[in-house]
Amino acid sequence: PRAARAQGATPAFPTRAITLVIPFAAGGPTDIVGRLLAETMAQGLGQPVVVENTTGAGGTLGAQRVATARPDGYTVLLHHIGMGVIPTMYRRLAYDPVNGFDPLGLVTEVPMTLVGRKDIPASSLADLVAFMRAQGDRFNLADAGIGSSSALCGALLARAVGARPTVIPFRGTGPAMQEILGGRVDLLCDQTTQTTEYIRAGSVKVFATPSRQRIATLPDIPTTTEGGLPGFEVTVWHGLYAPRGTPAPVRARLTGALQAALREPKIVQRFAEIGTAPVSQADATPEAHQRFWTADIAKWKPVIEAAGTYAD
Numbered sequence: 001p002r003a004a005r006a007q008g009a010t011p012a013f014p015t016r017a018i019t020l021v022i023p024f025a026a027g028g029p030t031d032i033v034g035r036l037l038a039e040t041m042a043q044g045l046g047q048p049v050v051v052e053n054t055t056g057a058g059g060t061l062g063a064q065r066v067a068t069a070r071p072d073g074y075t076v077l078l079h080h081i082g083m084g085v086i087p088t089m090y091r092r093l094a095y096d097p098v099n100g101f102d103p104l105g106l107v108t109e110v111p112m113t114l115v116g117r118k119d120i121p122a123s124s125l126a127d128l129v130a131f132m133r134a135q136g137d138r139f140n141l142a143d144a145g146i147g148s149s150s151a152l153c154g155a156l157l158a159r160a161v162g163a164r165p166t167v168i169p170f171r172g173t174g175p176a177m178q179e180i181l182g183g184r185v186d187l188l189c190d191q192t193t194q195t196t197e198y199i200r201a202g203s204v205k206v207f208a209t210p211s212r213q214r215i216a217t218l219p220d221i222p223t224t225t226e227g228g229l230p231g232f233e234v235t236v237w238h239g240l241y242a243p244r245g246t247p248a249p250v251r252a253r254l255t256g257a258l259q260a261a262l263r264e265p266k267i268v269q270r271f272a273e274i275g276t277a278p279v280s281q282a283d284a285t286p287e288a289h290q291r292f293w294t295a296d297i298a299k300w301k302p303v304i305e306a307a308g309t310y311a312d
């Protein structure tokens, strides 16, 4: 190796454990996907991939942790649609939310579901809308803070309904779901990667999915448009990032490990059980990821400006 290095060849990577930062609480949807990915990528990389939940401020603290880490490939980030909305929603950040990262590849795109406490007095989306309007700010909506997908979905729902619910932020929708299960909060808009289990068990009430089409694995759930509330659509794309400036060979190794993980039958099967699927191999590339991310920032900017959903 010493001779190889002297000739300018790439040093071996990785030679020690990699930290995968998850910007939301353990047990929630990003964590569920992240832990599956970490375990599978570790096999391909020949080193442990250790999950670190750096939570708070709607996913921006975890993103900041990676944007400001050494760009050596040993600290990477799994983040979601938040990367598309945070540049517009946050006017002040201690990191660059657009240029602080090297995208490594897309991972998956997860449908969302509107789930409520089991005893909420509504049995359809139309009932829910009427209840939200009648309750005003007595109606509680849980989310994972401004910048999270649950907060984006909640804000769009409130706007579509014309209601002003009380928003209760958590460090992730994992803890938020506990409040729904405990009947202490009314509603949560959350990804199927977490909600499928509770919907199947009947421990929450499900009203709709804000997707264009019904969810293949949960076909009884109407779309919000079918349920009489057209005009908003949110699905939660996820991508893997390194800090900006990570050497190209290191990035290539990480992208290769991501692609290999997404081909693994175990991941394909487990993702299917929780209502999602890995992206295509062509989308698990830095180029496709960068294109999609840039387009997503542009897509949400006018929506956020119109809704006035800012963090400050």
Ligand code: MLT
Residues within 6 Å of the ligand: 024, 025, 028, 029, 030, 031, 080, 143, 144, 147, 148, 149, 150, 151, 171, 172, 173, 174
């Ligand atoms: C989580 O992992 O807790 C969620 O993805 C947060 C969110 O975006 O709502």
